[in-house]
Amino acid sequence: MNAIVFDNSYARLPEKFYTRQRPDPVKAPSGIRVNRPLAQQLGIEPRWLASPEGVAVVAGNQVPAGADPIATVYAGHQFGSYNPQLGDGRAILLGEVLDQQGRRFDLQLKGAGRTPYSRGGDGRSPLGPVLREYLVSEAMHALGVPTTRALAAVTTGERVVREELLPGAVLARVARSHVRIGTFQFFAARGDVDALQVLVEHVLARHYPDRVGADNPALALLQGVIERQARTVAQWQLLGFIHGVMNTDNMLLSGETIDYGPCAFMDDFHPDRVFSSIDQGGRYAYRNQPGIAHWNLACLAQTLIPLLHEDGAQALALAQEAVDTFPAQFQQAHNRGMARKLGLGELTGQDTALVEDLFQIMAEQRCDFTLTFRRLADLSHSGAAANDIRAVHELPDALLPWLARWRVRLAADPADTASRQADMYAASPVFIPRNHLVAQAIDAAQDRCDYAPFNELVDVLARPWSYDPKLARYARPPAPGEVVRQTFCGT
Numbered sequence: 001m002n003a004i005v006f007d008n009s010y011a012r013l014p015e016k017f018y019t020r021q022r023p024d025p026v027k028a029p030s031g032i033r034v035n036r037p038l039a040q041q042l043g044i045e046p047r048w049l050a051s052p053e054g055v056a057v058v059a060g061n062q063v064p065a066g067a068d069p070i071a072t073v074y075a076g077h078q079f080g081s082y083n084p085q086l087g088d089g090r091a092i093l094l095g096e097v098l099d100q101q102g103r104r105f106d107l108q109l110k111g112a113g114r115t116p117y118s119r120g121g122d123g124r125s126p127l128g129p130v131l132r133e134y135l136v137s138e139a140m141h142a143l144g145v146p147t148t149r150a151l152a153a154v155t156t157g158e159r160v161v162r163e164e165l166l167p168g169a170v171l172a173r174v175a176r177s178h179v180r181i182g183t184f185q186f187f188a189a190r191g192d193v194d195a196l197q198v199l200v201e202h203v204l205a206r207h208y209p210d211r212v213g214a215d216n217p218a219l220a221l222l223q224g225v226i227e228r229q230a231r232t233v234a235q236w237q238l239l240g241f242i243h244g245v246m247n248t249d250n251m252l253l254s255g256e257t258i259d260y261g262p263c264a265f266m267d268d269f270h271p272d273r274v275f276s277s278i279d280q281g282g283r284y285a286y287r288n289q290p291g292i293a294h295w296n297l298a299c300l301a302q303t304l305i306p307l308l309h310e311d312g313a314q315a316l317a318l319a320q321e322a323v324d325t326f327p328a329q330f331q332q333a334h335n336r337g338m339a340r341k342l343g344l345g346e347l348t349g350q351d352t353a354l355v356e357d358l359f360q361i362m363a364e365q366r367c368d369f370t371l372t373f374r375r376l377a378d379l380s381h382s383g384a385a386a387n388d389i390r391a392v393h394e395l396p397d398a399l400l401p402w403l404a405r406w407r408v409r410l411a412a413d414p415a416d417t418a419s420r421q422a423d424m425y426a427a428s429p430v431f432i433p434r435n436h437l438v439a440q441a442i443d444a445a446q447d448r449c450d451y452a453p454f455n456e457l458v459d460v461l462a463r464p465w466s467y468d469p470k471l472a473r474y475a476r477p478p479a480p481g482e483v484v485r486q487t488f489c490g491t
């Protein structure tokens, strides 16, 4: 019996979509962690995955039967400038697996060696970015955000050369697919309409099965992607998540969040917050994320023009009309989420000032994004002291007049206070992958081969909503000396 049962649909597409490429074996692979629930979901025995045989597969030393390893090709706008040739330069798609519900997932090895798309790169990944992606992508999943996931991580026993010599690692990443806006751009730029047609069909069947058979498949796809991305980016905003590198090659047609390079969750709120060391102009600042998503979706729409209508002007009009729906769809998703965070059934026009004033005070007072909303949930009902985070975080006095307005507004909302509070707790986590905790976990692993802080943090982040005072140190904002202001791609 095969330990992993593959069914590789992307590798059955024409060869112009990828290059067959086996992972490059590493010297001395050693397991870091296996994601048991995810392995089980995918029909992979966790004990096998953690065994030397499983570790050899994740490290790329053993290509399992049924795998058909490929590196996929794509292009993309990076910080606004078009790069016609990108591709999996340090990742290899081993193949696809079906989960217990028949849903298809890519199984990709990140850091598995050079490919034809590596250009100058070494195709490897240091340990730090692997642990970071494991922590943050799994936290995002627990927070209910559509995201790629981490199945397992291993060290390679080799060093990678960056500014210094760093331990190498490989991440087994799982995604509904890795088809990016940049994948469409690659073929659109070459005028390869046949390839675009194949991609539209592939992505529709895979991610939007209810839209298969639509009169206008390209339009149905575009509308589906816009809808999903509007919801995903709204969730980012509602959690204070800053992606950091929203290039079109980092935006998936499935609507899942991908690329956890320079991402960060904000501690203290500011709409202009940027963490990525390479984002000099703040293009991907917190407040710009919805606008950038809109821009990226316009790039996707552009690639579909030859398929939208035989008449160019009408095709353009259809594309424009679809793209124009993004801001309202985003706002609607954001309003729904913000209503939940504030304990309201829905936001009305009169609540706009209430929301805007809250964010303004939060920015002025440097309020912690996560704990401010969590504290509002505490304050919404007096019954549940066990969950109270008062000892960890108290709101500043400058918020008192706002709190009084909010309480008046709550009184006008018909919800029962206990169920409202439960809803608010479910909308505002107490544990997020704070930058200083992620940094501490990486440092311990890198400098002392101590994986305990990493493992503990993964475990805490799997239950982001329920507060336990014993875990207070994971909830706390960073002390002044711990604050992380910058993140690095570190690939």
Ligand code: AMP
Pocket: 086, 087, 088, 089, 090, 091, 117, 118, 119, 120, 121, 122, 123, 124, 125, 249, 250, 259, 261, 489, 491
């Ligand atoms: P990313 O940072 O994942 O958005 O990567 C942008 C592009 O650079 C992609 O085409 C990657 O495959 C490539 N790339 C990034 N890091 C490496 C590396 N260490 N080796 C080879 N290619 C890389």
Ligand code: MG
Pocket: 249, 250, 259
């Ligand atoms: Mg990327």
